Amino acid sequence: MGYAKVLVGVLLFITLATTSTAQPPPTFTCSATAKSTCHSLVDYVSPNTTVLSTIQSLFQITRFHDLLGANGFPTSTSPSETLQAQQRIKIPFTCRCENGTGVSDRAPVYTVKKDDGLYHIAFDIFSNLVTYQEIAKVNGIPNPDKIEVGQRLWIPLPCSCDDVEGAKVVHYGHVVESGSSVDQIATVYGTTPAILLKLNGMTNASQLQANQVLDVPLIACNSSVNSSSLDYPLLVANGTYVYTANDCVNCKCSSGNNYILQCEASGLKPSPKTWSTCPAAQCNGTSSLYLLGNVTTASTTCNQTTCAYSGFTNESIFTTLATESTCPAGGPTGSPTSSPGSDASKNGMQGFRWNFLFISIQLIILCFTLS
Structure with a gap:
């Protein structure tokens, strides 16, 4: 009889613990x-x-x-x-x-394989980035238990x-x-x-x-890309880089550059095949000082002039001379209003305490019932 009490308690604990960790969609x-x-x-x-x-x-x-x-x-x-x-x-x-x-x-788009289920696809294959209900909804599946091998599913x-x-x-x-x-x-x-x-x-x-x-x-770094460019608005997040202008230009964003987009010729072949070769990308004049990405810094101030990327069309890559300040700046950083704490773990612990209290009550009731 004692083993039965313990088994019931363990099963109850597992059920509650699983429920407490369910995530919102x-x-x-x-x-x-x-x-x-x-x-x-x-x-x-x-x-x-x-x-x-x-x-x-x-x-x-x-x-x-x-x-x-x-x-x-x-x-x-x-x-x-x-x-x-x-x-x-x-x-x-x-x-x-x-x-x-x-x-x-x-x-x-995911192609259904043998033994796949919507829950398995959502939770295991795509790491719970979406729920199986969301996959069913956007794909017009009335019964989530009925999908077929070879069926193509959009993952939203x-x-x-x-x-x-x-x-x-x-x-x-x-x-x-x-x-x-x-x-x-x-x-x-x-x-x-x-x-x-x-x-x-x-x-x-x-x-x-x-x-x-x-x-x-x-x-996203500030850029000189104009609204007529095919890649406008070119939003590049801090710590990342992108290829644009049919892969002919590489642009990166870094807080170390005061969140100003830094672009240069990529050295890659154009893709897609709009151009046979990448068009010249330089500012006024033919000097190498005016090639895309080249920088000149004033000796008496912390301003710098850059040959900056300003966009592209199907025919050309555009540039502009941009003068920017390199003086130290705070930048758009976060402003926490309270001391750091583990909100995620605290939320889990609160749930655990309530579960523990509930389990204790249930075990006491079971003891009286089974004795």
């Missing part, structure tokens, strides 16, 4: 113009040891260097580079705003294209690590706790949960 608000698109990022936590080319294939990232740039990896990184189990990597993708919500623009990754506090940003779906807090995340990614709470519909920091997909607005 990752839905990002996107109130931008209907059907507008933008570049977004989301974390992927690999369930198994894999290689970068497999990640590229799973998320259908057309250009390998886009995956490298989103993570700030060296351009020499090999597609066979190993990614360890539980290691996170940022996935770049195009976001589309529709009906007040942002989702990935009809990609990635969460995202947004909205400005934040009047500034253009790159929205990043950050998977919260156990032990993190809203203050810590805000500090690391250059925003504020208040902004994070507002964006994610949270009333207080104690609601943060481990493994939650959190909408984090990343600072």
